[in-house]
Amino acid sequence: MAFDELAGRALDTAVKQGAEYADVRFELVRSERIETRNAVVATLADATSCGYGMRALVRGAWGFAASSDLTPEGMDRTAARAVEMAKAAAIIARTPLGASPPRSYVDTFVTPMERDPVDVSLGERVALLLEAEKALHVAPEVRVGRAWIDLWRTDKTFFSTIGSRIEQSIRQTGGGIEALAVGEGDVQTRTFPGDIGLYKSGGWEIIEEAALAQNAQRIGEEAVALLSAPQCPSGTRDIILGGSQVSLQIHESCGHPAELDRVMGWEANFSGVSFLELSQLDTLRYGSDIVTIRIDNTLPQGMATVGYDDEGTKSGVSDIIRNGLLVGYEMSNDTARAIGRESNACVRAHSWEFVPMIRMCNLNLLPGNVPFDGLFEDVRDGIYMESNRSWSIDDHRLNFQFGCEIGWEIKDGKRGRMLKNPTYAGMTPQFWNSCDAIADESSWIAWGTPNCGKGEPMQTGRTAQCASPARFRNVQVGVGYGG
Amino acid sequence: MDSAQRQALAERVLALSSADQTEVTVSRENAELTRFTHQDIHQNVSRTDVGVSVRAIVGQRTGAAGTNLLDDKSLQATVARAIEMAKLAPEDPGIAPLPAGGPASAPPGAYVRATADASPELRAQMCDAIFKVAEKDRFWCAGFVRTQSSGYTVANSAGARASFDGTDSGVNVKMNAADSTGYGQWYVNDVSQLDAHGIAEVAAAKARNSADPRGVDPGDWTVIMEPAAFGEFFAYLGQHFSAQSFDEGSSFLSDGLDKRYFGENVTIVDDYANPLAPSMPFDFEGQPKQRVTLVEDGVAKTVVTDSYWGKKLGRENTGHALPAPNAYGPQAIDLAISPGSKSLEQLISETKRGLLISRFWYIRTVDQKKAIVTGMTRDGTFLIENGKVGHGVRNMRFNQSILGALSECEFSNQPKRTGDYWFSLVVPAAKIAKFSFTSGTQF
Numbered sequence: 001m002a003f004d005e006l007a008g009r010a011l012d013t014a015v016k017q018g019a020e021y022a023d024v025r026f027e028l029v030r031s032e033r034i035e036t037r038n039a040v041v042a043t044l045a046d047a048t049s050c051g052y053g054m055r056a057l058v059r060g061a062w063g064f065a066a067s068s069d070l071t072p073e074g075m076d077r078t079a080a081r082a083v084e085m086a087k088a089a090a091i092i093a094r095t096p097l098g099a100s101p102p103r104s105y106v107d108t109f110v111t112p113m114e115r116d117p118v119d120v121s122l123g124e125r126v127a128l129l130l131e132a133e134k135a136l137h138v139a140p141e142v143r144v145g146r147a148w149i150d151l152w153r154t155d156k157t158f159f160s161t162i163g164s165r166i167e168q169s170i171r172q173t174g175g176g177i178e179a180l181a182v183g184e185g186d187v188q189t190r191t192f193p194g195d196i197g198l199y200k201s202g203g204w205e206i207i208e209e210a211a212l213a214q215n216a217q218r219i220g221e222e223a224v225a226l227l228s229a230p231q232c233p234s235g236t237r238d239i240i241l242g243g244s245q246v247s248l249q250i251h252e253s254c255g256h257p258a259e260l261d262r263v264m265g266w267e268a269n270f271s272g273v274s275f276l277e278l279s280q281l282d283t284l285r286y287g288s289d290i291v292t293i294r295i296d297n298t299l300p301q302g303m304a305t306v307g308y309d310d311e312g313t314k315s316g317v318s319d320i321i322r323n324g325l326l327v328g329y330e331m332s333n334d335t336a337r338a339i340g341r342e343s344n345a346c347v348r349a350h351s352w353e354f355v356p357m358i359r360m361c362n363l364n365l366l367p368g369n370v371p372f373d374g375l376f377e378d379v380r381d382g383i384y385m386e387s388n389r390s391w392s393i394d395d396h397r398l399n400f401q402f403g404c405e406i407g408w409e410i411k412d413g414k415r416g417r418m419l420k421n422p423t424y425a426g427m428t429p430q431f432w433n434s435c436d437a438i439a440d441e442s443s444w445i446a447w448g449t450p451n452c453g454k455g456e457p458m459q460t461g462r463t464a465q466c467a468s469p470a471r472f473r474n475v476q477v478g479v480g481y482g483g
Numbered sequence: 484m485d486s487a488q489r490q491a492l493a494e495r496v497l498a499l500s501s502a503d504q505t506e507v508t509v510s511r512e513n514a515e516l517t518r519f520t521h522q523d524i525h526q527n528v529s530r531t532d533v534g535v536s537v538r539a540i541v542g543q544r545t546g547a548a549g550t551n552l553l554d555d556k557s558l559q560a561t562v563a564r565a566i567e568m569a570k571l572a573p574e575d576p577g578i579a580p581l582p583a584g585g586p587a588s589a590p591p592g593a594y595v596r597a598t599a600d601a602s603p604e605l606r607a608q609m610c611d612a613i614f615k616v617a618e619k620d621r622f623w624c625a626g627f628v629r630t631q632s633s634g635y636t637v638a639n640s641a642g643a644r645a646s647f648d649g650t651d652s653g654v655n656v657k658m659n660a661a662d663s664t665g666y667g668q669w670y671v672n673d674v675s676q677l678d679a680h681g682i683a684e685v686a687a688a689k690a691r692n693s694a695d696p697r698g699v700d701p702g703d704w705t706v707i708m709e710p711a712a713f714g715e716f717f718a719y720l721g722q723h724f725s726a727q728s729f730d731e732g733s734s735f736l737s738d739g740l741d742k743r744y745f746g747e748n749v750t751i752v753d754d755y756a757n758p759l760a761p762s763m764p765f766d767f768e769g770q771p772k773q774r775v776t777l778v779e780d781g782v783a784k785t786v787v788t789d790s791y792w793g794k795k796l797g798r799e800n801t802g803h804a805l806p807a808p809n810a811y812g813p814q815a816i817d818l819a820i821s822p823g824s825k826s827l828e829q830l831i832s833e834t835k836r837g838l839l840i841s842r843f844w845y846i847r848t849v850d851q852k853k854a855i856v857t858g859m860t861r862d863g864t865f866l867i868e869n870g871k872v873g874h875g876v877r878n879m880r881f882n883q884s885i886l887g888a889l890s891e892c893e894f895s896n897q898p899k900r901t902g903d904y905w906f907s908l909v910v911p912a913a914k915i916a917k918f919s920f921t922s923g924t925q926f
Contacts, residue, residue, distance in 0.1 A: 041572045041573060043547075043808040043810055044547065044568045044569075044571075044572050044808065045549070045808055046547070046548045046564050046568060047536075047548065047549040048548075048549065048550040048551070048552060048557070048561070049532075049550070049551050050552055051532065051551065061523075061524060062525070063527050063528075063529075064526070064528040064529065065528070065530070066529065066531070066532075067531045068531070068551045084603055085528070085529055085603050086527065087603075088517075088524075088604050088606070088607040089524035089607065091607055092607050092608075092611045093523055093524065094521075094522050095521075095523055097523055097525055122567075122568065122571045126572065130573065143731050144733075146810070180732075180733060182732035185738075185852065265520045265625055266525055266526075268659060269520075269625040269655055269657035275925075353530045355526055355528045389849075390847040390848055390849050390857065391847055392845045392846065392847045392857045392858055392859065392880075393845060393859075394878060394924045395844050395861050396924070396925070396926060398924050398925055398926075399878075399880055399922060399924035401857050401880060401882075401921075401922075403849055421849075423849065425880075425921075425922065427924075456518055456627050457516055457528070457629075479882065480849045480850075480857055480921070481849075481882075
């Protein structure tokens, strides 16, 4: 669909109604989900959603209105509503928060992919999931087997009153498997890959890389074995986290606290504030010297890779943590201007219905120089944990407690017996400062998170935290079960 | 789009289908939210949408498709896509016929025109009232005022016809002082009942009274949770009442119904007509919702079902389907705990030493079967000593079984609607005899 004419009308209407700046983002979104569950297709759904979201700026106050009414009259109504929302905010404004973006672009972006999922028949997709799901059922204890694929196609065009016209075709794909095993008074789950599946930008090649069917039997067997595995002990241990768990650790303890809107109190009533206060910038020793966490929204296959964010800012690369030091934030135009910087294109809206807001996008822990097996070598008494099962962190992002699906004892450098219900806890800066080894690039994966909740109304963001496994010293483990 | 227009659209789409069975739903949403921080509105958003979903059943195969493009061509394509997907799906021998529906009347107060018509100026005025409370104390505040109206219509080939319009509104305020915070919330179908100033005063008092918070040792504490906190905690029990999790073994109820799991004063119902949270009288399949007593005097009585799980378990369809298709099964989404006989003040006055909790944050399940959850306190935690609320306490992390907590507890006599979830909760304040904290944080 070409939206140029409608966009021109909407922007003109907004200006006539009093907007000093306006932009409009049209999106046509196609979402397909297939989920098999115990040999039946529990979900086989295909949804199309088309609409537009419009921002208007009046005396430094923003208004936003979104609608699926694509008639010219509908465009007028929505534009007028966006301006009305801005004016209502301006009436009681104490401080002007908003300003027009500094730059405009005319460009296009298309997600690179090797194989378009539409070229894979629906029958083939369903057959793959049924095969993988069947292989999970290795024993009667596996009461539930699940396998799923998500395909998202978003075609969006952004127009603004300062001359931007940015057309983007974004393709994101993911899938996974899960076995739920039930024993005497116990339930254990195993998921693969990671704890939510493998999600990236790209096409069918992501599903092929996930190798669901090839790993299903092992995952089913591990779920059953966990039922009779010993409980993770309580105490202080060295731990090694699998790559997907490191990804979650980045997401929760670096990605969210480094959102500048959160730092500035814009999320205070809901998801909270941040211990990464502005006074800590360029001074806080967030992690050890080997910890560098980088935004790269141009990364091939990164779940959040786009050409431009939803304010029309061009994607790029910037650091949040450099060799352990806090050096940056995830920023929008308005928040960046407030601290004398420029946006690093970290603004996204879940869909046309939602106002763009700061998101962590692709936030990556740079790989180290140790082979994965090398992480174990000088651990005398430790635990290796994989695949997140529960996650909780305080509203300043300091005190955290995470649980994993599966663990293994490490004794004298060797991986030993399986442990159930592994958990670990700590305070964010102390934890990252205890990181003394990160596995090398050969185990570095662009782990995507397709379900990050933030904002009011709640938006679901699709982020990535690329990571390889890492080692942390002297961590509290076995929390929540009392041994 | 009003109810009559949605019904006409649903009939039009239903007529397009050649599937053996077809279900059409039409939903509309008009939602506006004014969000503020530091006494300024930083997000002022409005959205409106109408969507159509089609579930097609061909033999024992099901497919679904949805769109918000309402022209004839798009609707025809959506129906054809649902049928195409159904034909490609494997047979499900457990599939149930679509329900025929039945009479289902909206409870009083579910739809309030004043809420549906609320303007950005009205919400801004309410925000300004909150700002003035913050400025009086030299605090800064963050929160929102929201108003919304939504409609849902179901029509299927088995004859079910159901339509509902509802409204909702809410105020959420966090007051921020130098080293303390306080919280207040209020959710109600009628925006004219919202007292933004009053809620701001509650939040400000909590921030004021918890200034200079002190650390206390983790361990087992007697706690009194105000409704906002108790609702957040109790919400994690909701999924256990699903027939699906019951049958598959992941619910604590999988150990058997008609057993005592809670104290004798615990009665839990699912009731769409609760006067504090009146909601849709039928489920997303068009089946009238039943008022279901899930737990009575501490004894688990039943689980909720939909057409699929009712048939599978040989139980009655209680009308608790989520939108199809989904992998979650039926859910109890209008939960309430029966109140007790004492006031919150009396519960406090009878507590020798304990903690008063205003709000929890980031609760997550640690152990599904044992219903162990972890989370943090936030925005107003206080020490209770000798029946009186004392100084503020720095926030702490808990790890606690919900079943254990509700085995020895008391409830206040004033239930409230809590939270801002996709489901509804009505709970009183709760006094829990033994609640396990495992660590603290720095604020």
